[in-house]
Amino acid sequence: MITVTGASGHLGRLVVTDLLDRGVPAGEIVAVVRDPAKAADLAARGVQVRVGDYDRPETLGPALAGTRRLLLVSGSEVGKRVPQHRNVIDAATSAGVELIVYTSILRADTSSVPLAAEHLATEELVRASGLPFVLLRNGWYLENYTEAALPQALATGSVFGSAGDGRVAAATRADFAAAAAAVLTDPAAADPAGVVYELGGDHPFTLAELAAEISQASGRPVGYQDLPEDVYAKALTDAGVPAEFAAVLAASDVGISQGDLTTDSGDLRRLIGRPTTTLASAVRAAVAAG
Structure with a gap:
């Protein structure tokens, strides 16, 4: 089971669509959303739509049940993301997730960009979880x-x-979504030591x-x-x-x-x-x- 959080947003929806285009059976994909009505089109294609709210930890356990591979799409509420992400990571650990993939920001560990701090803190939570992980350090969207x-x-x-x-080094949301889908469907992605990709155009x-x-x-x-x-x-x-x-x-x-x-890593080009x-x-x- 592959689970994508934030699946009614721009990036999450593209990832789910890319997974379907790659031939992943719809019934093996879970789209976690706050409002199921916003994912009705995904449900119509056979994707499992589940309610999961980063601010409501009690919703996240049921949302992640049965998940083997999880894409944690970073939240959009600047200033709230670290506790929100912690809730998802804790639920993933409890659910026995085998791989967690997180959408971070380019050069998170050295960047002066204000958004980097919350991403870096989340990366540290992912590492501390003990789960195999992949960090997708996405650049700016075109x-x-x-x-x-x-x-x-x-x-x-x-x-x-x-x-x-x-x-x-900007790239389209579709490019970054394709990279996430590639990682989620790659049997070799679950490296116990963790993998970090610096992604850009x-x-x-x-x-x-x-x-x-x-x-x-x-x-x-x-x-x-x-x-x-x-x-x-x-x-x-x-x-x-x-x-x-x-x-x-x-x-x-x-x-x-x-x-x-x-x-100039070339990571995005190679993944897609x-x-x-x-x-x-x-x-x-x-x-x-x-």
């Missing part, structure tokens, strides 16, 4: 740019940030290069404006981003300038068995979709 930055860039003619000429890019790709794909002039961290954070809050999250995003851009979100999605193709698709 969708962070094609869904969030693109509309603003087209409206203003500028991509804003604080990344300088730092490079970000094949062609790291600067935000100036992102702006150039948007300009080329759209036919409109778009440039990159590099701003001081506090100025960028204010611009984000002025655009409606909550202040706390705006500060995280601005600090993450500074992390990009320091190399925290780039890698193909080149990662390029920036150019992702931007073209997003522009075409409107």
